[in-house]
Amino acid sequence: MEFLELDIRTLLRALVIGNLVAMAMVFAYKSPGNHAVPMRLFVLSRLFQAVAFCLLSQRGEIPLWLSAHLGNPLLFSGFALEMLAVARLCESRLRMEKPLAAWVIAGSLTFWGLGSTPSLLVVIASATGAVIYAMGGVGLLAASRRSRLQQLTGLIYLGFCPILLLRSYLAPTDNIGVMTSHTIQSIIYIIQFCLLLVGTVGFLLLMKESDDQLLVESEQRERQRRMLQSNFIDMLTHELRAALAVVKISSSSLKCQLTDQPPEVTRRVDNIGRATDSMSAIVDRCIELERLDRGEQSIHLSECILLDVVTALDVVCGPDNPRLRIELNDVDSVLADRHLLEVALGNLIDNALKYALPGTPITLRSDAEQRDGKPGFRLSVDNQVAAGSAPAAGQVFVRYFRGANAHDVSGTGLGLYLTRELARLQGGDADYRCGPEGRVSFSIWLPAPDYPPEAEQ
Known part of the structure; x- marks a missing residue:
């Protein structure tokens, strides 16, 4: 399988460019929903991963503490922030913050304390990454509102874990370092690049899906509000019309009985009639407006x-x-x-x-x-x-x-x-x-x- 033994340094640099492009894609998305926190977390995760892959691609050209001992913790942090951003966006029922933070710290300390050989560094990095991706996949599958897209993204994250664990298993036996040209290395970085694309597009689609769901819920609430308002208007106008009809009939009857009274008395009765007509006109306008808002206004030309x-x-x-x-x-x-x-x-x-x-x-x-x-x-x-x-x-x-x-x-x-x-x-x-x-x-x-x-x- 020599065709899979690709140049690792080139793959790492491609991951740097890919993460920067992913940041630009998320920045360009205009979300009408309140997704500011997940978007910031996702952009920060891509920034951390871009810096980490840049440091890892310089292995052998810069000091080891800078390339490995700083680059890998940054990579762990980037993975964890990405999983946290997706979990926040999908409203996962699991509280991911503390477990992810604890595992990033544990993986970094283990990396600094036990990473004495290149293959052992790969073992620790792969195992740490596998657990972080597993947490992210489980968090997506435990979301309060699971969609097919969320389930698919969660399964993709979980599917990457066995491959990372296989790399962790093969590293000591095949003496695999981060820059070693090996089939499992090429597979890992190719999948990592695919995950970069899928993860970014998936995150954008999940935001779009969340925005659409918010729009549907908003429309449902608006329909319910309009229904309650319409029922109230119908009841109110019916009662007002009945009351105004009584006042109108009573004022007309009273005027007929006061024909022998002074003009100022009948004038007051006329004022009652005019006020009633004015109120009736207001009620009629409210009814016409309600019909327009409902879209129930019939037209016969x-x-x-x-x-x-x-x-x-x-x-x-x-x-x-x-x-x-x-x-x-x-x-x-x-x-x-x-x-x-x-x-x-x-x-x-x-x-x-x-x-x-x-x-x-x-x-x-x-x-x-x-x-x-x-x-x-x-x-x-x-x-x-x-x-x-x-x-x-x-x-x-x-x-x-x-x-x-x-x-x-x-x-x-x-x-x-x-x-x-x-x-x-x-x-x-x-x-x-x-x-x-x-x-x-x-x-x-x-x-x-x-x-x-x-x-x-």
Whole structure:
């Protein structure tokens, strides 16, 4: 088997280069999980092994105490740190720190005290390395969450132990030193180089596997949280709707019974009704938001004439109707889900009624507009706000955002967010523009009926 009797010094130098490359590979890996400690241990193990193999490759060229008596303890330490890094990463149930440290110290002391001949040095080094690899393999097989990759890596570590023990057995009989060209020597260093590659790739794969497991667990926790939140929202909105319905009916009944009372009394009853309507609108928005988050919002597209949709809105038919200027014709139409379009437009008009300066008009108009070559209509709601109070364009459609002047106005910061999301569900979008002298314009663009949007039906 002369073809296996390779140049040992070349093999040792290849191991030095391989360990340095392995360090770079681990450094380059970006782990989203909390693997900082195992990564530091693994990189340190590769550094120790690279230095150790470099010292061993200089046997005969540098003093023996530097090559053997320092190089081999560094090698033991590198092996132990590698096993500890893998055990930490795989959450081994065995506490590996003290046994590994004790065996490295014992092997180093034995090496210094009894290593009087080159073959005896090989015996001690091989036996020490075999025990360290055995500890690492057992630690992987005893991991709390064993995968096939972990089991395979552990078995590879255990499989290297008999070969090291065979080297330890043959060293005295064949007078094998660290630089002796021998079949078992070549096999050992070739396997060591393969273990270097397999160990590094295995460590990276184990980190990837751990990151994937953390991601799965995080998704499961998020699903459970969303389920609990959805159940709570369903229960809360049901109870709130029932209570608000009672208040609404009671206030209407009370108003009918107080027709002979002074106007200020009936005005208070009207305030109760308006507050109830406001609370009902907030509950409805929370329900719409929950449907969006669940992905349960159904869409039924059809041709919708804008004037018919606007004039049917409760907010348009309400007491603030005189402020509204509807500049629409009876032919402008879009392809939309009528219910979702009513919700989105109602939010825009309600927002204008809340924040427009008292007594100023609110204008609704539609304009034909093409976007990305698609014909459609932009329905705008224009109003005037106090100078300097117009919100920034990048914030108005953010969930839960409320402007600085919104503290005295009831709301949740969901209306405009829902408007944009509902418009996008229908293949359109929502925009905000701020003009001079406090003029603001919120608009919805939707495609024309003859150009269906690229949206899920």
